[in-house]
Amino acid sequence: MDAVSEDLVLLPATRRALSHRIAVAQREGRAPSLVATVVRGGEVVWEGSRTMVEGHGPDGNVQYRIGSITKTFTAVLVMRLRDEGLLELGDPVEKFLPGTGVGEVTVGQLLSHTAGLAAETPGEWWERTAGTLRPELSDVLGEHPFRFEPGRRHHYSNPGYTLLGSLVEAVRAKPWEDVLRAEVLEPLGLERTTAQPVAPHAGGWAVHPWADVMMPEPLEDLGLMAPAGQLWSTTGDLAKFAAFLVRGDARVLSAESVREMRTSATPPEPGLADLGYGLGMQLTLSGGRRLAGHSGSLPGFVAGLWLSEADDVAAVVLANCTSGLPASTLAADLVGIVAEAEPRIPEPWRPLREADPVALDLCGPWYWGTSAQAVRLGYDGSLELGPVGGSGRAARFRPEPDGSWTGLGGYYAGESLRAVRRPDGSVSHLDLGSFVFTREPYDPQAPVPGGVDPQGWRGIG
Structure with missing residues (x-):
């Protein structure tokens, strides 16, 4: 076994620590089921699951709804359009979606949640009602779409990502789901990531806060809101997606562009984006470690995906409960367990092949x-x-x-x-x-701004 493959085999103590952490989380969070995976070096190095039904635990092929992790997929599509020269992040939305009433906001502001738009849609709770109730963008935005002046601050907005999905459709002249499948899912081999659930998949449950009883949650098609939270996926697929978000893939998006997505574009928002928000990616600190990724939730499901570029470790957690289990925190903890117990082995030093x-x-x-x-x-x-x-x-x-x-x-x-x-x-x-x-402090032979005192360096007489 060579040095690279050794780095991808976790020690028994680390594996047990990971298993213990998800076991505690599932019990204390009272989740009907939970599935998790850890990625290192672009490869899955650990998988675990917990369920209330003995002998029938989910695995990396079972779908869960991933909620707002969908936004990161939508952001990848928009960045592809930017890299192809079909738009600029500074372009106003009006250029692609005329007549919305919010046309002055820019593509980049929508990606980074700085457009000042409302966090939610007007009317009924969109996550628990049919998308047919919001057939037009005007139904998503409402009569008073702004909460803040565009560009002034970070304010998380689900309608903002609906606009981005509609923008993708306008530029590509195809449905958002079709574009996503052709340009991201198929090239990355994400065969189990879909807009509608495909068996085997978990059912969504609400667990009573004061009693150990459950009730099924409705599974709604979000319609126009799909680009903000529609997708179903598996830990197997999201492990591949996490590896892509670290390294990029020439078939989808370059390493430089995914690095740009991981770079803060907004001021910090404590509790949501502690280090700011990138372009479709949340940024936070956990145990002193800088993480990029996204949390997700819809009634019946919670999800978390975090990666540490410095440690080359990522973790995904999916569970089928409306609340109780902090999937995002748990995913960050799994990254920390591996990074601290088994620090990344650096690549060997090597010289330049040809010194310039x-x-x-x-x-x-x-x-x-x-x-x-x-x-x-x-x-x-x-x-x-x-x-x-x-x-x-x-x-x-x-x-x-x-x-x-x-x-x-x-x-x-x-x-x-x-x-x-x-x-x-x-x-x-x-x-x-x-x-x-x-080459020396205040070199008199160089054009130092402000000039250099002709008497040069001296002591106090």
Whole structure:
């Protein structure tokens, strides 16, 4: 067994800890059934289930309704349209869906829940009533669709994702479900993810809060609201989807675009999106660990999918109860159990196959004013810039065809780093978003903004 496959085999103690955690959750949450899975390195490394019926536990092929995890699927479709050049995130909705009354909101605002739209539809509780009661977008939005000025704050909106589903239909000229199947489900091999339940599937139950009795929940077709919460899926399929949300897939969406989905586009919303909300993905901290994913619920079902990019671990939890079992919290706990018990084994160090002499002369110490910084050239050809021996702004940069470098995260995300050269080709200084980095603090030979005192460095006489 090689080193890679060893990393994908969990220790018996870890497996027992995972089994114990879901057993406690199912008992305390009084869920009729629960199924969970953990993914590492893009592969399922553990599956578990609990049920009230002995000997008939669900497995990774049994469907549960996944509620708002559907939104992440819808967001993938919208990002595909963006990557194909058919829309921009800054485009107003009016461009694709004229006459809605909310046309000034942008595609990006809808994806990140910053459009200011109401959280729910007007009228009856949409999750427990037939979608035929809301045949038009006007029925979903109502006469007073706004709660806040667009772009001002994060406010979770189910109608907002109905608009995105309708936008997909308008651009593709096909039903949302058909587009989803052709462009996401089939390429990723998600054969058990459907808009309507396909056996074997769990039934949805309401468990009485003060008595150990149950009542079946109605299973409604959400109609226009489908892009916000309609889907049924399995832990097997969602494990594949979680792996995609970490790595991307050229057939669906690039790694760069799914990384953009995992990047905060809004201010934090405590209790819902603690680190903000990305583009169709919630972001939170659990045990000091940054997680991306989504929670989901509809009457009769709760769901949670979380991934830790740093640990390359994801977990999915599905249960068939309206409330009681915190599926999202449980999924985060499963990620933490694996990440803490069995830290990720890093890839071996390896050198560049061919050292780039232009990049090599950028490596080593630089100074931003009096702050010591260091530039390193990675084996993948990227540059890393960060403070020496302390905290501060650090970033990784990818090379561009014109010889510049673009920041990939943190303060310098999207900013351009350029090496400014002297007539003889040697590097004078680095320019990063107007900041000048020199080979010595306030180098008098470099164009330091504000100039350098001609008397230079000195003590106090």
